[in-house]
Amino acid sequence: MEKWFNVGKIVNTQGIKGEVRVISKTDFPEKRYKAGNVLYLFMPNASKPIELTVKSHRTHKNFNLLTFEGFTNINEVEKFRDGILKVPETQLDTLEEDEFYYHEIIGCLVATVQGEEIGKVTEILSPGANDVWVVKGKGGKEQLIPYIHDVVKKVDVKEKVILIEPMEGLLS
Known part of the structure; x- marks a missing residue:
């Protein structure tokens, strides 16, 4: 199918x-x-x-x-x-390294490189220069994570896990 x-x-x-x-x-x-x-x-x-x-x-x-x-x-x-x-x-193209389809990112678990669980990606915003991932935590609180190399350190779409190194003040 x-x-x-x-x-x-x-x-x-x-x-x-x-x-x-x-x-x-x-x-x-x-x-x-x-x-x-x-x-x-x-x-x-x-x-x-x-x-x-x-x-x-x-x-x-x-x-x-x-x-x-x-x-x-x-x-x-x-x-x-x-x-x-x-x-x-069948119309989906092969992507370059560090490029992902939205459906691959949505649903991924986001955690810091230190192992602190942040939540799951629920939505992707495209406001301009880079995408912003909306991550909903356990209490329903949303965090906005910019998809930039300084923050996003590892994306594993097979395991549905994303590791980030938050900049100061990024997580509230």
Whole structure:
């Protein structure tokens, strides 16, 4: 059975020429939304996904705006609202050393190099220069861990363990 990975959610249309607004959930939007790339749309009540080929991509505010080949007006894409765009596992590329997919990091246990358990990664934020991992501890308290070499010392996605060396003041 094929494994699928979320790329984004279509939340609305944009204009009248068949463009849709997507809240992105992908690690590599520049790859996933490239013209000619194939995405699969999963609708809440549909039995099988709709195969869509990206025609164009641009960003506007916090959204990725996409058009798909064969869909040229708002009436054809309105029905895609609330659909989830996904890719099959076979479309995942091999990554460079120190690069990871979000699904590999989320759920990992984070501990200091001294052995103090911090919590599990629940979410990944991409505010700018580097990703920030949201780590939820035992008491429900969240810590924000920047994914930079000065802090993150070891990532083992097979064992689902991340070791960090916190800078002064990082953990509250």
